[in-house]
Amino acid sequence: MLAPRDRALLSAAVQRGFLPPAEAEALATRYAGPAGGILEALLQTGRLSAAQANALRAPSTLTPGSTAPGSTAPGSTAPGSAAQSGTDRYRPGSSASSGSSVPPGSTPGSDSGFAPRGWNPGSATPGTARYGGGTPGTGRWSDGANTASHDTTGSRAPGDLLSATQRTRGPQIPGVQIEEELGRGGMGAVFRGVHLESKRTVAVKVLLKAGERRIARFEREAQAMERLDHPNIIDLVMTGTDRGQPYIVMEYVTGGDLEQAKSEGLSLQRTLEIMAQVARAVDHAHQAGILHRDLKPANVLLDAAGEPRVTDFGLAKILDRETQLTQTNAVLGTPYYMAPEQVRGEGFCEKTDVYSLGVMLYELLTGEFPITGSNRIELFNAIQFEAPRPPHEHEPSIPLELSHFVLWALEKDAAKRPTCVELAEGLEALAAGRTPELLPPSL
Numbered sequence: 137m138l139a140p141r142d143r144a145l146l147s148a149a150v151q152r153g154f155l156p157p158a159e160a161e162a163l164a165t166r167y168a169g170p171a172g173g174i175l176e177a178l179l180q181t182g183r184l185s186a187a188q189a190n191a192l193r194a195p196s197t198l199t200p201g202s203t204a205p206g207s208t209a210p211g212s213t214a215p216g217s218a219a220q221s222g223t224d225r226y227r228p229g230s231s232a233s234s235g236s237s238v239p240p241g242s243t244p245g246s247d248s249g250f251a252p253r254g255w256n257p258g259s260a261t262p263g264t265a266r267y268g269g270g271t272p273g274t275g276r277w278s279d280g281a282n283t284a285s286h287d288t289t290g291s292r293a294p295g296d297l298l299s300a301t302q303r304t305r306g307p308q309i310p311g312v313q314i315e316e317e318l319g320r321g322g323m324g325a326v327f328r329g330v331h332l333e334s335k336r337t338v339a340v341k342v343l344l345k346a347g348e349r350r351i352a353r354f355e356r357e358a359q360a361m362e363r364l365d366h367p368n369i370i371d372l373v374m375t376g377t378d379r380g381q382p383y384i385v386m387e388y389v390t391g392g393d394l395e396q397a398k399s400e401g402l403s404l405q406r407t408l409e410i411m412a413q414v415a416r417a418v419d420h421a422h423q424a425g426i427l428h429r430d431l432k433p434a435n436v437l438l439d440a441a442g443e444p445r446v447t448d449f450g451l452a453k454i455l456d457r458e459t460q461l462t463q464t465n466a467v468l469g470t471p472y473y474m475a476p477e478q479v480r481g482e483g484f485c486e487k488t489d490v491y492s493l494g495v496m497l498y499e500l501l502t503g504e505f506p507i508t509g510s511n512r513i514e515l516f517n518a519i520q521f522e523a524p525r526p527p528h529e530h531e532p533s534i535p536l537e538l539s540h541f542v543l544w545a546l547e548k549d550a551a552k553r554p555t556c557v558e559l560a561e562g563l564e565a566l567a568a569g570r571t572p573e574l575l576p577p578s579l
Contacts, residue, residue: 138164138165138167138174139171139172139174141171141172142167142171142172142173142174143164145174145175145192146160146163146164146174147160148192149178149184149188149192152188152191152192154183154184154188154192155178155183155184159183163178163183175189175192175193307327307340307342307378307381307383308378308379309329309340309342309378309383309385310376310378311331311332311333311374312329312330312331312332312338312340312385313329313330313332314327314328314329314340315327315328315329315330316328318339320344324341324342324343324344324354325341325342325344326339326340326341326342327339327340327342328340328388329385331373331374331385334373336373336388337388338373338385338386338387338388339385339386339387339388339389340383340384340385340386341383341384341385341386342381342382342383342384343381343382343383351382353451354382354384355382356449357384357448357449358372358375358382358384360421360426360449361375361384361386361449362375363424363425363426364420364421364424364426364449366416366417366420366421367417367443368413368414368416368417368443368444368445368446369417369420369421369445369446369447370386370387370389370437370445370446370447371386371387371445372384372385372386372387373385373386373387386447387445389437389438389439389445390439390440391437391438391439391440391441391442392437392438393433393434393435393436393437393438394410394433394434394436394437394438394444394496394500395432395433395434397433397438397442398433398499398500398503402500404501404533404534405567406442407497407500407501408538408563408564408566408567409563409564409567410436410442410444411493411496411497411500411563412559412560412561412563412564412567413443413444413560414431414436414444414446414493414496415493415556415557415559415560415563416556416557416560417444417446418431418446418489418490418493418556419555419556419557419560421446421449422486422489422556426449426453427453427484427485427486427488427489428446428449428451428489428492429451429453429478429484429488429489430448430451430470430473430492431446431473431489431492431493431496432470432472432473432492432495432496433496433499433500435447435448436496453484471512471515471516472495472505472507472508472515473491473492473495473496474491474492474516474519475487475488475491475492475519475550476491476519476520476548476550477550478491479516479519479520480520485550486555486556487550487551487553487555488550489556490545490553490554490555490556490559491545491546491547491550491553493545493556493559494506494542494543494544494545494546494553494559495546497541497542497545497563498524498527498542498546501527501530501531501534501538501542502527502530502531502534503530504530506524506525506542506546507519507522507524520548521548524543524546526539526540526543527539527542527543535566537566537571537572537575537579538566540575540576540578540579541554541559541562541563541566541572541576543576543578544559544576544577544578545559552577554574554576558574561573561574562574562575562576
């Protein structure tokens with residue numbers, strides 16, 4: 137049962153427009169982490185920015201008589217619903233584990249950016265379309281790091297690129313008619329519009345606040361998308377800057393995301409088909425010299441037919457073709473999906489993305505993460521040194537060959553992992569009931 141303080145924090149998040157009522161109510165019933173850990177969980181899953189979490193921690197937030205989640209309507213959501221193929225739903229075991237405590241030395245609700253063990257990341261609100269990690273109607277924008285929240289009270293923050301008029305009516309993008317705002321947060325906002333020349337419904341992503349780091353990331357995402365042309369990667373329509381305001385116009389997808397589809401249930405065959413398509417899309421990016429670096433179910437959108445679209449290239453790295461590995465001292469990405477070399481800050485390569493695909497596959501099949509920990513340090517150590525439990529031990533219905541393919545993608549040594557193509561071919565064969573031509577070394 138949700139602790140009173142956690143419920144009060146959810147209520148405050150709804151009242152301030154940080155969370156939709158329905159999503160808050162779902163979180164209130166699904167949360168299985170330690171008391172006082174709801175903010176950490178919301179931060180980890182990108183539902184709140186650091187600034188929003190800090191605002192909720194203020195003493196004035198928890199006032200007597202707070203309303204329960206669902207009492208207000210903070211924002212609208214984009215139309216549509218997650219489309220599922222197949223009638224039999226594969227429902228893996230719950231990812232909630234029994235009552236772990238708050239780690240020693242940590243403060244309940246502290247901004248660690250880590251979701252405690254027992255927290256089920258859940259899904260986006262049904263019927264929403266998500267772009268770049270943001271959730272429509274929630275007042276949030278996830279940019280892969282804890283960023284300052286955008287001020288939606290009407291005052292214009294320093295560096296805010298949208299005027300008061302633009303915040304009300306939407307930005308003025310040449311050749312695009314803006315129809316409605318889908319969501320916003322600390323880094324950007326997303327609008328639904330119509331590309332006038334093609335009459336195509338599009339999503340318009342704009343940068344809200346100027347800053348060298350944010351502008352560089354926004355430009356990197358646009359550059360990555362310009363180099364990619366694949367049926368399972370979100371389609372770029374146009375990009376540019378208008379009166380100092382950077383924007384990206386992209387394909388509008390209404391089927392929700394893979395995080396949502398996971399919670400609703402996917403057939404085993406459909407899970408393999410989707411992940412094979414995602415693996416081939418990631419391989420296409422690799423062939424173009426681009427590493428995604430933040431692959432997770434929330435960054436895979438589904439169209440109305442349930443076909444996947446990889447999105448959010450905001451953390452993408454455009455490789456120097458002279459080298460196979462990009463060196464960095466930064467730890468980038470979402471903790472549970474990070475490869476051992478990633479948490480060590482050693483660098484990134486194509487096999488780093490393969491590891492993230494392995495985590496996604498493991499999660500979709502079992503309902504759990506392959507590696508867990510009660511805090512960030514414990515998790516990072518476990519990612520480097522602990523072997524994941526074989527998927528078929530969680531779910532006996534998982535074929536042994538498939539279980540070995542998942543573990544192959546999760547090898548600690550990047551050199552031992554399969555390529556995206558090898559992973560895709562194996563999943564395609566298993567989905568079709570065939571024995572893969574290339575089997576994991578463990579078989």
